[in-house]
Amino acid sequence: MAFDLFLLEVVISGLMTGVMYALVALGFVLIFKASGIFNFAQGVLALFAALALYDFLSEDGWFFSLFGFTLPVWLAIPATAAIMIFLAWIIERSVLRFLVKQDQIILFMATIGLAFVLEGLGDLLFGSDVKPLNIGIPQGASDWALDTFNLYIEKLEIVAAATAAVLVIILAIFFQKTRIGRALRAVADDHQAALSVGVSLDKIWVIVWSVSGIVALVAGIMWGSKSGVQFSLSLIALKALPVLILGGFTSVPGAIVGGLIIGVGEKVAEVYLGPYVGGALENWFAYMLALAFLLFRPQGLFGERIIERV
């Protein structure tokens, strides 16, 4: 009985981490779906969002030194969202519009450059020390879970899972039902074709990167509340790759499922296999898992099968 419980806790802990991964992966999927760009800077965007949020909230931020007061949480979050939208606009104007017809690999490398820019900027503006992010999400273990199931689950993780679920639903509706959503799917398929039916590529990209930026903000809030706002947040971007491999690069539900599988897989491997090999399995397990997956199902669980034509 106790053994089962332990495994369950590990699995749940993995699921929770998985939700966090999924949140970041979601941002990737959005941008990839709508512009065919694999945005390596997604993790840094989450970091940047969290840094900006912290700045609005705390007394050692620029906002405070400029205006003399800090924003309450319910104002700070929209303010940060506005910053992310502004950032999306700048990115579109200064980078994306010049790279419209380039190869995917060039676009990918441009986003690596972008990641560096944002990282350097973030460090310069906000400093590279770890910042605690407290926006009022309940901390500590969930008493309800402890009492009812004798399981240790953090309240934060429950909130994160709920938020992710809500986000996925909103995004799914957005893509399937709205006019803009359809336009986004057109753009993802073929830039040129979308342009020729009058879809304004610039506007679309600003919208997508804004939405992605807001998703990044949510991810940043969750991760930041959990372990403080710090540079390692941006490394999560790399972890998102295996998530996307599993889930398929273009699937919103896939990002979630992929995230969960990776999260659980990692945790379980670390706990049960780790001791035999000296630990730190988490460094590479996700990638190996993704690799194994790729060999058998290159398009991921939910991705689209690519049929090549000559």
Added chain:
Amino acid sequence: MFYRENGQFKSSYRADQAIFPIAQDRWFVIAVVLTAFLAVPPFIDQYWANAVILPFLVYALAGLGLNILTGYCGQVSLGTGGFMAVGAYASFKLVGLFPELNFLIVLLLSGFITAGVGMIFGLPSLRIKGFYLAVATLAAQFFLVWMFNKVGWFYDYSPTGMITVRPIEFFGVLVTGPEAGSAAKYLFTLSIVIVMALAAKNIVRGRIGRAWMAIRDMDIAAELIGIRPLMAKLTAFAVSSFYIGVAGALYFSIYLGAVEPVEAFDINRSFYVLFIIIIGGLGSVLGSFLGAAFIVLVPILLKNVMVGGMGMASGTAGHVEILLMGVLIIFFLIVEPHGLARLWQIAKEKLRLWPFPH
């Protein structure tokens, strides 16, 4: 006026296919090589060697390797750091196990070992392409670094986890270790890099290079005209890893002297080399050198300007450096995706017309 092909007619295919068909190019390169071999050693000092020239050579070699895989064959790889580690640790263990072995042989063997590892991690490339392949190479990257960190045999169970190079002689001259002279290190590394660059240039000009580029440009068509993707891709991984392995061995043995896997060979190293070939020019031997020069020199320049000239704190300067690197990469990708090598070509075109305006 001076840079003209007029009168330089080729009367054989052999002459037409030479590496430098234009006479002025030939003389220029010979001059550069002679200068490098004869004029530099008397003046080289430890600072220049360690800060600029040795890293330049080593990174040029690594860039060459990655260029073969990514620039010529189109297979994206983010595992360069990991493969450099393989070369470094291979050389470390080989010297430890066979101390009498000629150092050149050690380097070659390190290269071959890395080639083997590279081929294994390259097998997935038969089924997956593009980003997906990048993930496979990431798996290699993280796994290899973890392995060299955890498995004690690799670092002779040293408590710090670091490996330090033993002083090794090459035909009586010390080339590794703190006592080795800068000139010796420099000449040794230079010779290796030049020979390998020549070999690379030969390979990419021939049948195998063309097969690689065909796979890069349109792999389906390549397969349909009889090029075997399996052979071509694995060869690319093998040759590329060989070069990167030797670069890693040199990086450890001659340039740094002591390394610790996480810091020296992590994902940042992979990005570093990737940037070298993007900025230098994908699919260009010259580009690998230009990119390496750029990437090695610019941070030094920036640091001197910012910390020395503007009095910035070195931490801040580090952040600005990252920022500027990102800006430069984006700039290059937008303005000249084919990198410095293309700019060089354009300059030569202009030189043909000089001093006439058009």
Added chain:
Amino acid sequence: MNDRTQDQILLEVDAISLSFGGVHALTDVSFDIRKGEVRSIIGPNGAGKSSMLNVINGFYHPQQGTITYQGQKRSQMKPHEAARGGIARTFQNIALFRGMSTLDNIMTGRNTQMSKGLFWQALRIGPALREEIENREFVEHVIDFLEIQAIRKTPVGKLPYGLQKRVELGRALAAEPTLLLLDEPMAGMNLEEKEDMSRFILETNEEFGTTIALIEHDMSVVMDISDRVVVLDYGRKIADGTPEEVRANQSVIDAYLGVSHD
């Protein structure tokens, strides 16, 4: 056009059916190609002509049917086997290697004829160099034949459409094919370019004896240069014979004029 009556069959496809998901690209198609002839495959858009070539080439694998090439019967072709067996082709949407020059592109066509390994390539003196020069000579013949000497060193991405098609033909010819598959080699060309292309195709057939399978929409070209014609519509064969026979065939006329099918 020639009136050789060799009955030696080079390629035979028998009851080939090919589908992708629910789409039936080819249904029960059978025909043969005789050695040395020019065989045209025609039909309205979407009839499955390119798919047929892809099956012969080994790019698509049919769900049913067999392919007999040079006497060997198979249920599917592997691209590599096809290439080494002497089948070369051009593509509807030009599949040249854009990063390389004309010369290099055509040299890749020689790939199956070249074999010197990595070590010699790296050294480039001796065997590899000799091989390179020999093959360069052959490729130069192809270049002369197609009259593209001036654009030898030009990166193919910079060439106009018509010249690209010619370079692609050159790459196929460089492989010294026994069977040459041409997928709409004259698409998008003006009259003069078409005449040039027809001339090259005919010369290849007459001088080198290369068997040619040709997909083409221009009826006058088809009638002029083909020995025999096979007509596809909605993935099925609806006619097979000499150009005159096919032209007079009622179902062919219906197919092109768009009479509704049941």
